[in-house]
Amino acid sequence: MKKSILFVFAFLITVVSFAQDQQKRDLKLNKDTNLIDVVYYHDNGVVSQTGSYTVDGKLQGAWLSFNTEGKKIVSANYDNGKKVGKWIYWIDGIKKEVNYKNNVASL
Numbered sequence: 001m002k003k004s005i006l007f008v009f010a011f012l013i014t015v016v017s018f019a020q021d022q023q024k025r026d027l028k029l030n031k032d033t034n035l036i037d038v039v040y041y042h043d044n045g046v047v048s049q050t051g052s053y054t055v056d057g058k059l060q061g062a063w064l065s066f067n068t069e070g071k072k073i074v075s076a077n078y079d080n081g082k083k084v085g086k087w088i089y090w091i092d093g094i095k096k097e098v099n100y101k102n103n104v105a106s107l
Helices: 002-022
Strands: 025-030 035-041 045-052 057-064 070-077 085-091 094-101 105-107
Touching: none
Parallel strands: none
Antiparallel strands: 025 035, 035 045, 045 057, 057 070, 070 085, 085 094, 094 105
């Protein structure tokens, strides 16, 4: 059950990441890291996600996702577009952790 819930949330985060193209966003090239820093917004103006892309469009580094009230719901990490490291999900106020290596989750 835990694995299926976490898989659903991981899938949703991935889908949301790609669906963000239609939402308001701020982009800025970080000359120090050569990454594109981005902030996405919900329709109500609250920050939806923050993170960085490589110049060829792959997710890189830490990403944070927030609900429409501004509460953090996911803390994620990417390396050249692959899910890596500790991901933290807040589900109904309960903290869940999943470790990723090359897009593969381990509980």
